[in-house]
Amino acid sequence: MEDVASRIVDKAIALGCQDAVADVVENRSYQIRFARNEAVISNQWRESNASVFVVHGKRVVASDVRDLSKTDEAVERLVKIAKTSQANPDYAGIAKGPFRYARTRPDPKVLSLHEGGKYVEAAVGGALDQGAKECAGSFWKYEDEHFLATSNGAEGHDHRASLYLSIRALVSLESSGHGIACASKLSQFQPEKAGQKAGRIAALARTPKPAKAGRYTVLFDPLIFGSLTDQVGGRLSAWAVLAGLSPFGKKIGKRVASSQLTLYDDGSADSIARKRFDAEGVPTRRNLLVNKGILKTYLHNTSTAKKFKTKTTGNAGLVAPDSHAVFVKPGDRSRDEIFSEVKDGLWLTNTWYTRYQSYVTGDLSTIPRDGIFHIRNGDVVEAWKDIRVTDNLLHLMKNIVALSDEAEQMMWWGEVSVPNFVPYALIKDVGITTSNQ
Amino acid sequence: MNAEMDLVDFAVDQARSKGATYAEARYEKQDPENFILKNGVLDALYVGHDQGIGVRVLVNGALGFAATNSLSKDGVRAIVDDAIKIAKASRRKTKITFAQEDSIAMNWSVPESKKLADVSVEEKIAEIQGVDRDVMQLGFKIAARFFNLSDNRIRKFFANSEGSRIESYSPRLRVFYFLTVVEGAGVEQTSRNYGWSGGWEGISTWGLSDRVVEEARSMHRSLTEGKKSPEGKMDLVAGPQVAGIASHESCGHPTEADRVLGREAAQAGKSFIPPDGLGMRVGSELVTVVDDPTVEHAIAYYLTDDEGVKARRRYLYKEGRVTEFLQNRETAAALGTHSNGASRAVNYNVEAIVRMANTFVEPKDHTLEELLEDVKFGVYMKSFMEWNIDDKRYNAKYAGREAYLIEDGEVKHPVRNTIVELTTPAFWSAVDAVGKDLDFEAGFCGKSDPGQALDASMGGPPIRLRNVHLR
Numbered sequence: 049m050e051d052v053a054s055r056i057v058d059k060a061i062a063l064g065c066q067d068a069v070a071d072v073v074e075n076r077s078y079q080i081r082f083a084r085n086e087a088v089i090s091n092q093w094r095e096s097n098a099s100v101f102v103v104h105g106k107r108v109v110a111s112d113v114r115d116l117s118k119t120d121e122a123v124e125r126l127v128k129i130a131k132t133s134q135a136n137p138d139y140a141g142i143a144k145g146p147f148r149y150a151r152t153r154p155d156p157k158v159l160s161l162h163e164g165g166k167y168v169e170a171a172v173g174g175a176l177d178q179g180a181k182e183c184a185g186s187f188w189k190y191e192d193e194h195f196l197a198t199s200n201g202a203e204g205h206d207h208r209a210s211l212y213l214s215i216r217a218l219v220s221l222e223s224s225g226h227g228i229a230c231a232s233k234l235s236q237f238q239p240e241k242a243g244q245k246a247g248r249i250a251a252l253a254r255t256p257k258p259a260k261a262g263r264y265t266v267l268f269d270p271l272i273f274g275s276l277t278d279q280v281g282g283r284l285s286a287w288a289v290l291a292g293l294s295p296f297g298k299k300i301g302k303r304v305a306s307s308q309l310t311l312y313d314d315g316s317a318d319s320i321a322r323k324r325f326d327a328e329g330v331p332t333r334r335n336l337l338v339n340k341g342i343l344k345t346y347l348h349n350t351s352t353a354k355k356f357k358t359k360t361t362g363n364a365g366l367v368a369p370d371s372h373a374v375f376v377k378p379g380d381r382s383r384d385e386i387f388s389e390v391k392d393g394l395w396l397t398n399t400w401y402t403r404y405q406s407y408v409t410g411d412l413s414t415i416p417r418d419g420i421f422h423i424r425n426g427d428v429v430e431a432w433k434d435i436r437v438t439d440n441l442l443h444l445m446k447n448i449v450a451l452s453d454e455a456e457q458m459m460w461w462g463e464v465s466v467p468n469f470v471p472y473a474l475i476k477d478v479g480i481t482t483s484n485q
Numbered sequence: 486m487n488a489e490m491d492l493v494d495f496a497v498d499q500a501r502s503k504g505a506t507y508a509e510a511r512y513e514k515q516d517p518e519n520f521i522l523k524n525g526v527l528d529a530l531y532v533g534h535d536q537g538i539g540v541r542v543l544v545n546g547a548l549g550f551a552a553t554n555s556l557s558k559d560g561v562r563a564i565v566d567d568a569i570k571i572a573k574a575s576r577r578k579t580k581i582t583f584a585q586e587d588s589i590a591m592n593w594s595v596p597e598s599k600k601l602a603d604v605s606v607e608e609k610i611a612e613i614q615g616v617d618r619d620v621m622q623l624g625f626k627i628a629a630r631f632f633n634l635s636d637n638r639i640r641k642f643f644a645n646s647e648g649s650r651i652e653s654y655s656p657r658l659r660v661f662y663f664l665t666v667v668e669g670a671g672v673e674q675t676s677r678n679y680g681w682s683g684g685w686e687g688i689s690t691w692g693l694s695d696r697v698v699e700e701a702r703s704m705h706r707s708l709t710e711g712k713k714s715p716e717g718k719m720d721l722v723a724g725p726q727v728a729g730i731a732s733h734e735s736c737g738h739p740t741e742a743d744r745v746l747g748r749e750a751a752q753a754g755k756s757f758i759p760p761d762g763l764g765m766r767v768g769s770e771l772v773t774v775v776d777d778p779t780v781e782h783a784i785a786y787y788l789t790d791d792e793g794v795k796a797r798r799r800y801l802y803k804e805g806r807v808t809e810f811l812q813n814r815e816t817a818a819a820l821g822t823h824s825n826g827a828s829r830a831v832n833y834n835v836e837a838i839v840r841m842a843n844t845f846v847e848p849k850d851h852t853l854e855e856l857l858e859d860v861k862f863g864v865y866m867k868s869f870m871e872w873n874i875d876d877k878r879y880n881a882k883y884a885g886r887e888a889y890l891i892e893d894g895e896v897k898h899p900v901r902n903t904i905v906e907l908t909t910p911a912f913w914s915a916v917d918a919v920g921k922d923l924d925f926e927a928g929f930c931g932k933s934d935p936g937q938a939l940d941a942s943m944g945g946p947p948i949r950l951r952n953v954h955l956r
């Protein structure tokens with residue numbers, strides 16, 4: 049497959065392209081979806097494709113080539129199309145290699161795993177033991193292998209594999225909880241613990257009461273705090289800033305969060321999305337994005353970096369830079385200590401459907417789901433339902449008052465798009481609204 | 486006979502010979518092309534040539550699905566083995582069954598007056614650059630412009646072990662745009678989405694330049710003349726875009742039978758409508774909401790679904806009551822009924838699941854002027870920006886983008902950030918008049934794991950709601 053990637057790049061250069069990148073990917077992932085406490089379908093993929101990026105006279109064309117036996121024809125077609133396209137004056141090339149990459153290898157026990165039923169059963173069992181009646185979710189074994197070549201001398205191979213389980217446990221339609229298990233090593237994979245957490249929250253959320261709108265101090269569970277930090281990571285892409293899709297424009301060096309928040313992106317660290325290199329072949333690394341509340345950098349590829357007069361952060365995607373994995377530096381208090389600080393507030397455990405009224409201002413709302421709890425003096429006094437967080441991303445980040453001392457890896461359908469390592473977060477003055485009728 | 490259909494037949498035969506009680510195979514070839522014009526600059530052009538085959542089997546009452554883009558008999562044999570093996574490993578206590586449906590032999594395609602494949606990249610870029618030029622001549626600050634033109638040509642070959650054999654071709658065209666208008670410290674943002682099943686001729690049906698220019702003008706007017714939206718109980722006239730999103734979110738999604746039965750519980754959620762909820766009152770007698778894949782040129786047009794079942798119009802809510810769930814063969818069997826052809830997949834490599842197509846409020850007989858003239862005090866919310874709804878599809882929010890105060894039947898000044906935050910029954914029960922002029926917008930509907938963002942459209946005529954709480 050290295051040969052295929054190199055052949056694509058060589059062909060593109062021979063046809064007059066100034067830059068070319070080919071990332072040949074073999075996907076061998078496997079999944080079990082479950083609902084009503086048992087598997088509803090099992091899925092297996094055997095796919096290979098080449099993500100190709102060619103630039104001819106600053107005219108940028110990207111593609112996925114599926115038929116790897118006919119790459120020459122595919123590249124010829126792309127170059128022909130590129131010649132009829134238009135130049136992008138902002139295009140500034142791809143990073144110059146060659147590069148040296150970290151020697152990471154997937155866990156052989158993950159690679160040899162071909163049956164996930166027992167992990168589903170462990171998760172469901174964990175939830176039912178806590179009082180749940182119905183569970184649904186997904187078990188994933190992710191496995192893909194990348195062979196990358198660029199016209200600037202980068203050549204890389206990266207075999208990635210990890211395990212993931214997401215479980216929602218329900219006592220009833222309005223009493224539910226969610227748990228997540230992520231691991232790159234089989235020995236660290238804890239589906240039963242995820243099920244227990246989901247079941248425990250569901251049981252605690254029995255007979256929820258209608259909520260009262262207002263402004264509250266809110267304790268965000270890692271899953272929902274991860275949804276917020278995922279928003280931060282995504283909006284820190286320089287591409288989003290340039291497209292008017294970010295509240296972080298013109299805020300480098302300025303305060304964007306409370307001093308409690310230090311946040312970095314790191315594709316090279318152990319996570320279920322660890323990768324050796326970005327789409328230009330640049331080695332992934334740790335990039336400090338927010339230091340004690342001060343914005344330090346956006347996420348860049350070579351072109352956006354030039355536009356912002358800086359260097360690539362190794363976050364290139366095929367076209368736009370994006371986060372690999374977001375890490376929040378934990379605080380210094382235990383989860384229980386933070387709970388005890390809540391005199392009259394809420395504990396939210398999950399959310400979905402985050403939408404913006406304005407990406408530039410950061411005005412948004414998101415709808416908590418699963419357990420929603422009213423807390424007094426550190427104790428859950430009752431479960432609530434049917435609320436919406438109606439606030440502003442910057443306001444929420446600036447009002448972080450405490451973070452717990454342990455971060456958990458979160459990733460979840462739609463809301464947490466890349467791994468986010470997040471602790472519990474206590475945020476003051478959070479806007480909560482409800483349906484008026 | 487062609488090679489693709491041969492391969493599909495081979496997959497089904499293989500699966501049956503290896504113990505599947507039911508098998509289906511779906512080959513898809515997609516030729517997507519799209520580009521982004523960002524602030525007047527062509528960011529990148531994406532051109533795809535995607536093809537592969539997916540096989541779904543029912544073995545011992547369990548489902549297995551496997552997919553490959555290796556289009557050889559060896560490649561297909563391997564995924565059939567995979568699908569059988571993982572289905573057998575499921576060890577289900579309750580057996581999945583499919584509702585019995587007629588087998589179909591059919592070949593359908595969407596006509597193109599001007600074939601998408603014959604339109605050059607230059608022509609497509611020039612079309613959008615023309616729109617961008619028009620909007621830049623307005624003379625006020627448009628801080629960010631983002632246009633995405635995309636088209637796709639989808640060819641499918643489907644066969645199942647019950648004798649269905651279907652070939653189809655569906656060309657689709659879509660424009661998405663996103664604008665940011667700034668005036669002083671004020672910012673307005675909008676995004677709109679138009680779709681078409683057919684050829685390049687679709688581009689001229691939207692009046693795109695006029696729509697974008699009108700939208701930008703309204704954004705500027707909101708910033709310069711807009712006042713705080715009134716708060717309290719009043720009448721609301723919701724434009725087609727708002728009626729459309731509400732029909733999609735609070736009528737279409739809660740009537741998806743897989744949600745109702747809990748199959749989507751961990752992802753897109755469940756439904757406030759229980760499995761025995763047909764007949765439940767959710768709105769006034771004027772509210773009829775349909776989902777119809779056979780609306781010509783709508784972006785989610787199709788004549789057979791991805792389980793080989795004929796498409797037809799579905800009445801989700803009729804005269805204010807829940808009348809029909811969206812069904813595939815699995816959910817139909819569980820609920821003791823038949824599929825209504827709502828099973829779709831975004832590509833060859835994912836299972837088909839229950840999906841909406843083109844969902845809309847059925848029009849009646851009022852003009853917009855008639856809806857407005859009878860309002861003493863209220864808001865005309867023509868479009869929205871922010872929206873969301875909970876995962877049981879009961880609590881929805883629509884935040885106005887273009888909205889105006891109505892006083893004594895007259896449209897007055899713009900109002901900013903009008904918030905409609907209501908339950909599904911409160912919203913639909915307040916409807917006391919329905920307009921006659923139907924309009925659609927396109928959208929991507931997200932569901933399933935792995936996520937399937939699928940073409941959908943939504944629409945309606947303007948509708949009037951009486952005495953609802955706005956803020």
